[in-house]
Amino acid sequence: MIEIKSLSKSFGKKVVLEDVNLCFEYGKITGLYGDSGCGKSTLAKILCGIEKLGKGEIYADGELVCSDKVKYKRKVGKRIQTVYQQPYAALDPVQRIGASLYEIVSYNKLAKSRAEQKAVVENIAVEMNLAKETLGSFPSAISGGEAQRVAIAKCLLLSPKLLILDEATSMLDVSTQANVLARIKELVIKRNMGVLLISHDKELVENFCDSVYTYENCNFVLKNTKGETDDEAL
């Protein structure tokens, strides 16, 4: 469980978040809805340590990730990974897709031998439905949907407990979005992780997530929790 306790954040005099208390359970999809530029992304940035928080604490499985006194702990924070809006922005244009995955494996010492590395990368490729050719190609040669799946695969390599999708599908076609999100839905259950979907698309958030929070007065308000009946429709 990832917990946010009484978190506040302001830029200069402008208060963006105030006394936010949220809790992301594993195996559940949480949605954050709000207009562009309201502070949804700030929360995502704080969660993965890009932005410093003003006040409050963040816990992962009861372990402190960061607070106003403690600097962001990368080792614990690794459990939170984010996929951003621009599909190609996360990919180095001159690095093959496969190589970028290997890089993460070797940097984080996820495998002991070369053979093991290969197995890890191949597994993740199968999991995210990436073809062999995709791994061998450059970012310019793959579609937006594939690029976003690669970005998700990169996050999954680190076995996150919370995957943040920060407008991750808003640049994609409806059909591609459907494909990517269907994959996410499977992963949530299979890997028992939490997903935080941040979007300005109200319909998407309401239909895809188990619970939806909307941004109101510098805080996130629980709007609805989806019942059993809705689940069947998906």
Next chain:
Amino acid sequence: MVLSYKSGEITAKIKGGSRVIVRDVDFDIEEGERLALIGETGAGKTMIAQSIMRLLPENVRQTGGSMVFCGVDLSDLKTVRKILGKEIAYIPQSGADCLNPTRKVKYHLYDSLKRMGLKGDALKAACIDNLVKAGFEDAAAILNLYPFQLSGGMAQRVTIALALCSHAKLIICDEATNGLNYVDKTVFVKRISELFPSAAKLFITHDMQVAGACDRIGVLCSGRLVESGEAAIVSTAPKHPYTQSLLSALAKNGMKQTPVLRKNEGDCPFYPRCEIACEECKGEIPRIEEGGHMRRCAL
């Protein structure tokens, strides 16, 4: 008729050969009419827009098409250059990337207005006038800003103001609603309709909601026009399986997936992903026209 467009064949030279991007996409737009071209990424929508303006990338070629704009043949490059920005206006996807980062907003507008023959004081007056029309309350404050000082929404309003610096008879909006939220998308279509009441409007989009706010919709699949007709019909009760799949992939309709089911055979661009395809789909696909509604489907 403002624009009569016949794409012919648009091909791109890519590594080791060439690929057909658009084939046989024909449409007309009348004065004041709003036509939406809807399709997924890579369906060739943007190439169609670029071909109207004769600004296709170097490696892309158009053969056998014909484009007539208000009785003028657009195949002559010099004529197009004269018309562009005066009678044909373009509104791009994301305003911020499309403005020169080192040029103040007002000079962008002046550049366009000078093409219309304005000079001196009239220039500034028209500039402020257009910014106000585009939705800026305090236009004078915008004049001296640089593009990086604008928010996404402001940058888009500047591009609308730039389109207003013309006597546009044709407006092309290329994915201009991307990144806008639910309400703003329809507001955008409405605002363009109000600002350019008599111009023909071409909305290029992948969003069914935007398309639904138009008068007519043309559905593109892999560079082919598979269905076209009244917006009310196409966006709610489409007859082509591809358009149906686009609708069912929407969040509110359950986000149904359309995976690739089989290899591409025959003429139909949707054949590989079509759930109800059968033997007939491998042959020549007929063009069925019923009272202003067209579809290319063997079923």
Next chain:
Amino acid sequence: MKKYIKNIVVCLVCFLFIILLNFALPRLISGDPVAYLTGMDEGSMSVEQYEFYRNALHIDENAFVQFGYYLKDIFAGRLGYSFRKQASVAELIGTRIGATLQISFAAVVISCALALVWGLTSGSKKGLLDKVSTPVNVLVGTFPTFLIGMILIIVFSFDFKIFPYSGLNSPDAEGGAAYFFDRIYHLILPVVTLIAVMLPSRFLLMRNTVRTAMGERYVLFARQRGLNMHRIRYSYLLKNVAPPFATMVGMSVGASIGGSVIVENLFSINGMGTLLTDAVYALDYPLLQGVLFVSAAIAMVSIVLTDIICIIIDPKARSEGVK
């Protein structure tokens, strides 16, 4: 404004460092500093001479006092005294710097202007112009300075006898307009040589940045608005591609003064370049230091100027500077 000050401070610190190096190096080299600083052989000096120089150079004082004398010398504008040439370094440089500046300044300005216009046009226009000018510049870029100079001398001075091959003035040239035009006439070949050396890299940088910028969305949108290429080139592209170009030019000004050494020797011009070679051959340390000090100063000033120009060009940098 803050941003400019930061640049100037950095520059001043570098400058102090150069002064320090200039002061310390001859004193740190093993051997007798008196020999280095006078540029004379110990053996050829009489004891009285040696004592005289020792006193004049304040060698017996401690390092700080010596440095004080050194600074005093710089700020008094003497830059040291060349015992070899029996004149203050400033004087020596003063008589020579004019010729060097005339050559290198003209070459820098003309090559910049040429590279700017040519690179903009070639990069934004596809076709024959670009297909010819890029390989030509790559080819010329591989030629060493002396080769270009010699080819020019052989062709224009010996074969066609159009331009003079040495000096900055004819011996009979005197006063007024005639003198001025005679000077220009003499400057043409050396300046053209330096331009030929500087142009290729500048042209290629300009052309390639323009080519990349042509793919930017703001250029495409300008074309979609129907603006003509001339306007796009000078109102849209120029300002965006100028910063890397300005930086490159600024960095190369110092080098171009060094580059004029070869040209000055080739065309027998009495400039800083020839002074520097003299100083090197004669091991005249004070003179060497002086020349290096002046060229370092020029390079420093030009780098600061380009930094400031870049800030002025880029509105983003400027507004951040104001903040």
